[in-house]
Amino acid sequence: xxxxxxxxxxxxxxxxxxxxxxxxxxxxxxxxxxxxxxxxxxxxxxxxxxxxxxxxxxxxxxxxxxxxxxxxxxxxxxxxxxxxxxxxxxxxxxxxxxxxxxxxxxxxxxxxxxxxxxxxxxxxxxxxxxxxxxxxxxxxxxxxxxxxxxxxxxxxxxxxxxxxxxxxxxxxxxxxxxxxxxxxxxxxxxxxxxxxxxxxxxx
DNA sequence: AACGAAGTCAACCGCTAATTT
DNA sequence: GAAATTAGCGGTTGACTTCGT
Numbered sequence: 001x002x003x004x005x006x007x008x009x010x011x012x013x014x015x016x017x018x019x020x021x022x023x024x025x026x027x028x029x030x031x032x033x034x035x036x037x038x039x040x041x042x043x044x045x046x047x048x049x050x051x052x053x054x055x056x057x058x059x060x061x062x063x064x065x066x067x068x069x070x071x072x073x074x075x076x077x078x079x080x081x082x083x084x085x086x087x088x089x090x091x092x093x094x095x096x097x098x099x100x101x102x103x104x105x106x107x108x109x110x111x112x113x114x115x116x117x118x119x120x121x122x123x124x125x126x127x128x129x130x131x132x133x134x135x136x137x138x139x140x141x142x143x144x145x146x147x148x149x150x151x152x153x154x155x156x157x158x159x160x161x162x163x164x165x166x167x168x169x170x171x172x173x174x175x176x177x178x179x180x181x182x183x184x185x186x187x188x189x190x191x192x193x194x195x196x197x198x199x200x201x202x203x
Numbered sequence: 204a205a206c207g208a209a210g211t212c213a214a215c216c217g218c219t220a221a222t223t224t
Numbered sequence: 225g226a227a228a229t230t231a232g233c234g235g236t237t238g239a240c241t242t243c244g245t
Contacts, residue, residue: 018213057214092233108212
């Protein structure tokens with residue numbers, strides 16, 4: 001990745017593109033002393049020719065302590081799948097339940113790995129169903145398919161179960177990344193899946 | 204070995220929500 | 225209460241890498 005620096009201009013133009021080790025060091029140093037807030041001033045005071053947004057993103061996704069990079073485990077993958085099924089493309093919410101993972105990483109992982117996996121799974125499932133059901137179904141095809149295709153903003157609404165996501169994930173009450181909620185959620189998810197099956201059978 | 208296609212991922216952009224003045 | 229500023233989110237882009245021919 002070649003950094004796209006805008007050098008040699010008299011106007012103050014912000015750097016873009018990949019961050020250098022020097023920039024990382026400056027940003028990390030500044031935040032260690034002053035804290036991660038007021039990103040616009042962080043950028044200028046820390047001597048970074050970057051916009052505040054860029055600084056924030058760099059900190060959140062790479063420089064922040066306890067960041068995990070790469071090697072997403074099977075458990076994590078499974079959790080992402082389940083959470084995405086429930087929440088749709090609410091990457092920050094999903095990432096919030098995976099300690100050390102960032103929304104950007106989850107989003108990238110979803111787009112490059114999981115969405116394909118799901119599409120493949122869906123196709124094989126459809127094929128096997130088509131073979132099984134010799135008689136034409138009365139079901140509305142619109143509600144078929146538990147997984148969604150290509151992701152979408154309405155994915156939460158596609159869920160057969162209606163509940164307030166924000167209420168369910170009351171993050172304010174949780175100080176840590178305790179994972180006991182996961183079990184709770186997974187139990188619930190099993191129930192919602194059964195419910196979905198029931199609904200689609202009725203339809 | 205060379206080349207193009209496909210995959211990956213860091214970073215940017217536009218927008219909205221939340222907070223401050 | 226209105227306007228301005230800041231923070232945060234999700235979608236998209238583009239450079240780099242890997243794979244297939």
